[in-house]
Amino acid sequence: MTEPIFETVSLWIDGAVTSATSGEWFATHNPASQVVLANVQLANDEDVDRAVQSARRGFAEWSLMTGAERGRILNRAAAILRDRNAELAHLEVLDTGKPISEAIAVDVLSGADCLEYFGGMAATLHGEHFDLGGSFAYTRREPLGVCVGIGAWNYPIQIACWKSAPALACGNAMVFKPAELTPLSAMKLAEIYAEAGLPAGVFNVVHGDSRTGEALTRHPDVAKVSLTGEVGTGKKVMAAAAQTLKHVTLELGGKSPLIVFEDADLANAVSAALMANFYTQGEVCSNGTRVFVHRSIHDEFVEALRVRTNAMTIGDPLAESTDVGALISRDHVAKVLDYIAAGIAQGATLVCGGKRVDHTEMLRQGNFVEPTIFDACTDDMIIVREEIFGPVMTVLTFDDEDEVVTRANATPFGLAAGVFTQNLARGHRVAARLEAGIVWINNYNLTPIEVPFGGVKQSGIGRENSIAAIEHYTQRKTVYVELGPVDAPY
């Protein structure tokens, strides 16, 4: 497994690499080997304030540019991302532990898609006109100001793009904090934006832990916080943001149902269930981790899952043939193994997996856990109720449509859901009844930039991607224009 040699990583403020004043550092590791990839400077309150003030200056210039000018810069940045896909995907694999085949196909290119989409949209943003007889009114669609993006560690560069592109397209400036465990690619994105011609201060990067996130969320000059993270973090961010009534977008966790009816194309549903649980080692927020299978096809379905899971290749994330890479950290491995132990203790049937993979020296160094399937699960089990965020699938059996919809909805989460059936009416009927921000019929986990993405219930507030994101990064100002005399009653 090749190891890179990295210099230290500082902050990105005012269009340049900038040292933190805190004097604090933290290391970021390769999850597949534990090798330190870089020592990263932590931003304290003073550093956060410098980044926010830089963003205020950047906003003053950027918000006066036309949408077309902003769009051209975003499109140039998208082209650079595409040109550097191989290099950036490699970096993302080193920092996250995910397989290279996925990073090459999805992580960087979906970021480029996002920059192109919102780059194109920038010139189309507009207000409305109201004819009121002797007067008229119009609305101006204005940016919010300084927006903060706070990312999770599973899709670092994609998350940085999903937050920054719509914010910047609308004329806002951003301070972005990547997750402490995956700080590297956000700095590359900052360099790329600068190379594309983004004015200094419009996109800033600060590194750190929850203290840095809290400082950003509390800052009085910040107008909006967009977080991708756990439900608990979302609640803290919302509470802190309330102190100055900041706007929030919260993309949080899930425990999504994937429902396979008796008339489903079985091979297709098995493929989707595997992708919905083991892609990126199961570290995907929208994963369909509660797989509800109709009793009549249960045995055949579970056997197909077992055979195909046992054929998956676990190991070196940089190898083209790898299907399952390394989990993000040792702590996360321990958490996932605790959940597996809880599943066994509560009586679920282990179909396959269930162990750390450590039979070679290389695997022992890394955070590898077997893709794991539990059958005979019940709704009250911990592994069925809580988000594991690792390669653990739970299979549950059902008998009829009403029953499965009720059970699928019996969770505080509401991020995503899947329905597998060849009955068109049933597919749409069930999709309408599921409490989820996105429902896939006969596929799973696709997130094209054109369609809204986000959760209901405790999985989040607001939507990323699509035209819906524009609503979350702009506000309307109404201008009323009188054409006649003021009609005063006194």
Ligand code: NDP
């Ligand atoms: P966390 O909630 O632990 O962290 C998310 C980000 O918030 C990190 O940058 C973290 O910093 C920061 N943070 C932590 N505490 C605070 C705070 N009090 N105030 C402000 N910022 C804070 O999530 P993970 O990184 O562990 O990511 C996994 C979670 O993210 C899962 O629940 C997953 O479902 C969810 N997720 C949701 C997605 C969606 O689109 N709905 C997509 C991807 C993931 P630090 O890194 O230092 O802890």
